[in-house]
Amino acid sequence: MNKRKERIDRGIKVRSEDIFALSSWREMLYLAAPRLIPVAAFIVLPLLLGPYWQRVLLSVAVFALLAISWDILAQTGMVSLGQALFFGMGAYCSAILNHYFGLSPFLTIPVAAVLGGVICTLLLMPVLRLRGVYFTMVTLIIPLMLERVIEATKIFGGTEGISGLAVLPSKWLELYILMAALTAALFGFRRMMTSDYGLVLTGIKDNDRSVMNAGINIYWFKIQALFIAGSVGAFAGAMMTHVYRFVGMPVFALDYSILPIAAVMVGGPGSFAGAVLGAFILVPLSEALRALGGLRIVFYGVFLVIFVVGLPEGIFHFISRKYSQFERWAEVDK
């Protein structure tokens, strides 16, 4: 009478878990396909798309990087509502280096990634002792206030911003640098989070006091995580600056904070693949909905609520569960 849903690993998953996976092409493909498909997509997509959708792909990659940077922080137990801080810092750093010091983009982008990461870390360091929602509140405030500061003090071009920045030599270079960075971030950070180092980071999220008990200085690890996430965000900002040849107050706008979070929530938090998947769904969608104007942001808000309440695991975890397990109804034993 009473039935419950039972989830069982697929045979192919069990068979391909150890060295015997090498015995059949089918099982090797089962293992390799989820990894190869995104890499192949990153290589082929720029070639297939037209000029307009290539631009969209650029912003997909930028938002995917921001979403990955958000997810690194979230997996360390720091929920940020201010990815725009990282993005804006990177954008302004590279713009200043290029405009005032005349450095070439090949130099400004890596320098801005590191410098932006350092500045963001220093700005947020006083807040690191706070946990949970306190940290979140401060991260929401800082970029919005920096926007006012720039508007008020008129530094770095004030409300006008800085325009006429140098561009990278070709659009193919822009696209493939971003695609390479995205691939490296996706697989590199995934590997990092499963190493011992990543274990400490996730430990800080799950139970910081027991990590402290193990004699580990959690603040030092939080600073490192902040720097890593900050650098990724700053890199995205620096790239975007040199693509649009402009930097101004909009880089601190709420869009750059909200869209990455929405992407992670839709894709699935806790796995960087989810963050990238979310960006690949949301950014083209928002491009397609461009006709709706301001209503797009309303949709993001509604999306956030629906996914947080209705499907908290996100699309990626849903798909990966279907990929490795099947479900059936089973009798409940009395």
Place this chain on the structure above:
Amino acid sequence: MLLGTIIYAVINSVILILMSIGFNLTFGISGISNFAYGALYILAAFVTWMLIQLVGLPYLASALISILFTAFIGALMYRFILMRVRGQVLSEVIATFGIGLAILEFFRYLGFVGVEYALPVFIDESFMIGDVYVDAQRILIVAAGIVLVILLWLFVHYTSTGLAFRGIAQDERTALTFGMDSDRIATLSVSLGAGLAAIAATVIIPLGTISVSQGYDVLINALAVSIIGGLGSTGGVIVASLVVGFAQRFTDTYIGSHWTMIVSLVAILLVLVIKPSGLYGKQKELEERI
């Protein structure tokens, strides 16, 4: 000059108290950080405006209806969305922020931007205090702030619902064993917070116009004041509002109006470095911070 600055600093502080007390109260009672707070503030203002301009009700009646309406929206928000993610701080924050974003940007989409979206003042007069002109609306704000704080204090100390609020805030499990319904209290707390945002909107907004971006400003101010004062502490909110209010007004007069936002930012960072739990945030120190 000095007297004028002090008077306007007091008014500014009371505005900050009004803006942040609802947010802080909700957090103090049920631990929900309502990031839709700024949006509810703007929602109340627009509902009042629509009732006056489109339906033609008198000002006082429409203000009252809009306060009740906003409180009702707050309750709905808790019942249908927040209750499902209760206790998961991250989800609560993202859900409320999503709701706030949707409300604010929807008003922006509808084209509610411009100087005609303003609420009338209650009394259109001005007084002289010493040699400083102060208009009646600003005095009304100060009075409303003081009355509201006193009423809230009486409410949480002398009514059974208020005592239940404090019980839940102090120890939710013990309160449950005494038969207090935690979900009912949380609904009421979110609803009360929303109502307070609406009251703040009806008295503060006649000073200027209703604009969507103000919603974000209100949220930032509420967060700043609550963090400095210590989240969940009403005394902390009052002290922090006075500190920030005076600091803002004095920098405005003596250094330049550009620097007011920087003052709040520096104040937040300084307080967090010196005393991470805020000025008066003792109660939950062990639980929430390390």
